[in-house]
Amino acid sequence: MANVELLAPAGSLDILKAAILCGADAVYIGGKNFGARAYAQNFNHDEIIEGVNFAHHYGARVYVTMNTLLNEYELEAALKEVDFLYHAKVDALLIQDYGLYHEVSKAYPDFELHASTQMHIHNLEGVKSLQKLGFKRVVLARETSLELISEACKQDIDIEVFVHGAICVSYSGQCLMSSAMFKRSGNKGMCAQCCRLPYKLYDEDSKSFLDSDQPYFLSPRDMNLLHHIPELINAGVRSLKIEGRMKKKAYVCYVTSLYRAAIDAYYEGKAFQYTEAMDHQLHSLFQRNFTDAYLTNNPDTPFFASKHPNHQGTELGEVVAFKGHSAYIKLADSLAQFDGIRFLNGHDDGLMINYLYLDDKLINQAKAGDIVRVDIPFKVKVHDSVIKTSDYHFEASFDHLDNRHNLGLKLEVIAKIGDHLKIKGHYKDLNIQVESLEILEKATKLNAQKEDIYRQLNKLNDTPYYIEDITYDLDDVFIPNKILNNLRRELIAKMDALRASSFKRFNNIYAFSYRPLNKGLNAKLIQRASYLYADKQKYHCLPVINPASHYLDDNYLTVSEAGGIFLNAEHKIAYYTLNITNSSALAFFRRLGFEAVILSTELNDNELAALLKNYHDKYNDDYCPHILKRGKRTLMYLHMDPFKNWENRHLSLVFKKDKFNISRKDITEIRESKDYYRENKHFQDLEILDD
Secondary structure, eight states: OOOOEEEEEOSSHHHHHHHHHTTOSEEEEEBSSSSSOTTSOOBOHHHHHHHHHHHHHTTOEEEEEEOSOOOTTTHHHHHHHHHHHHHTTOSEEEEOOHHHHHHHHHHOTTSOEEEOGGGOOOSHHHHHHHHHTTOSEEEOOTTOOHHHHHHHTTSSSEEEEEEEEEOOSBOTTOOOHHHHHHSOOGGGTOOOOGGGSOOEEEETTTTEEEOOSOOOTTOBOEEEOGGGHHHHHHHTOSEEEEOOTTSOHHHHHHHHHHHHHHHHHHHTTOOOOOOHHHHHHHHHHSOSOEEOHHHHTOTTSOOBOOSOOSOOOEEEEEEEEEETTEEEEEESSOEETTOEEEEESSSOEEEEOSOEEETTEEESEEOTTOEEEEEOSSOOOTTOEEEEEEOHHHHHTTSSOOOOOOEEEEEEEEEOTTSEEEEEEEETTEEEEEEEEEEOOBOSSOOOOHHHHHHHHTOOTTSSEEEEEEEEEEOSBOOOHHHHHHHHHHHHHHHHHHHHHTOOOOOOOOOOOOOOOOOSOOHHHHHHHTTTTTOTTTSEEOOSOOTTOOOOOOSEEEEOSGGGTTOOOSEEEEOGGGOOOSHHHHHHHHHTTOSEEBOOTTOOHHHHHHHHHHHHHHHOOOOOOBOEEEEOOEEEEESSOTTTTOOOSSEEEEETTEEEEEEOSSSEEEEESSOEEOOOGGGTTSOOEEO
16 A cells, blocks of 8 residues: 655645655645635646646645635636646646536546545545545545544545644534625635634623633634654555645645654654654744644543634743833743744734844844843733744745655666667656667776766756666776766656656546436425425434434435435435535436435525526426525534533623524534525525525
């Protein structure tokens, strides 16, 4: 079995190249549209082509994220983008939308597809469903425990897990909080980071607010599984993923290099030596304190960063005096010009150091124990703590990186009197041979030495290759350095060309067949569906969060997540949590035998109208999907309970004037306090479900 893949993020072409040079086996990037990081720099078409060529030159892979939901107006443009990416030799697409899957799997059956964590694959049946659909890989929900990861790895599909970086407090793909509060959908890559906002806690019983000095109730720490690498590899994980397409270059480089070292140590049979210096630098780049609570599934492991939702840096020192506009700081760590600092003064005021003084003299750098002066435009108090949020010199060290030599060549040198010099090169299953124009003659003075030949052939600094092994079959001949240099260049050029031509697409085999569309409006079905909540004996609603894969054995089911889409129930309804937002997704579920489909609540009226028209036109089917009319939607599904230390059970989060109820089940839910309500003129003939 192949070694585990280290997958790094890249928000720009420069970072893509740096991540590969720092040890990434693959990178994931986003184009200018259709990615779940809409506010990242992202890649234009020319940059994607250059990035793919660079990655493939170094034996790395490139995955492009198209992991947002697509409305009807976006579908055609998305498919044009897929066509470009396919011909640009992108290795795989990372997607969320079932409609995009439906179209790509038909038009580009050999384009490798990865199921984004936005698809909400959080149980074993979900993994099996995606395998049946022909996906090559599943990115498991961050909330998945090591035990469930191990079970998922036994399936015939690659498993990818996040190991480092920011995490969501809600199950991905099931968070409507940003959409409800700010009309910015996380499913469209425009998350407003509602979990990083301060809230007041309201007691519904006493009708009063509760005091708390930690108002960031929903803000999780950052994931760090550096010390769990052996467990994950032993479980059978195919790819270890670092979060951070919006992070700076130094962060991506250093985190990638740490995980590279940990992975290499595992395969070398050594313990990874994590030093205090490594820990300090890791904390300096970005962290909200670290947690492994999801992987260990331990509710007692610290998970929330409730006091501060932002980068906590490293301890720098303490304010010992404040005069005029100057703060005097006694340093517990070094400080340099252009470093970033923040004062924990209740406002978290910070700045970059432009001028640094010691004994009223302008300096470039100070050491621990010094008392330095920094001019600031805000007030602080004596004993306020100070943290360092960026280290200029450390981050600048990643501006120039050496080429990574990760492709091992095996060479055979054959030098016979009266024949051409021949050099054979082997890389994996690729084999080439180059030979000199000149005929070799018997040496009269200096004969060829192995050490001299190796020295000339090993001049590979501008290539991704290194000499893994070399053998010699030498007569007593003289070989000029010019001949060796020319053959080395020719060999590398031919190997590059051969590797480029060996690019292969994924050989996909679909394990299921679609049903023909059951055309025509089924009035009896619509009547049944309208009683979904009024009479639960008609259709049993399966849970949205179902990590144990517990499914009812019933003929009338409402399916809420991917694990249930292949259930054998005779009558199935696709729930709105499946995020169906376009006509292709609607057709996909209809062709899987779903009698009714409830569309995403994030669609506006124009998008609904366009979906319905295009569906009828493309598929000649007058079926009308459902929309929710009223009810209290769940805005977040939380695996970890941020309120477990509060005795009060009827609580609300209050942000400005809005309230969001907190209900406690096995999975904590945050629900709207007011009824969600919609009425759509384009669906006048449609039976509407009440929630």
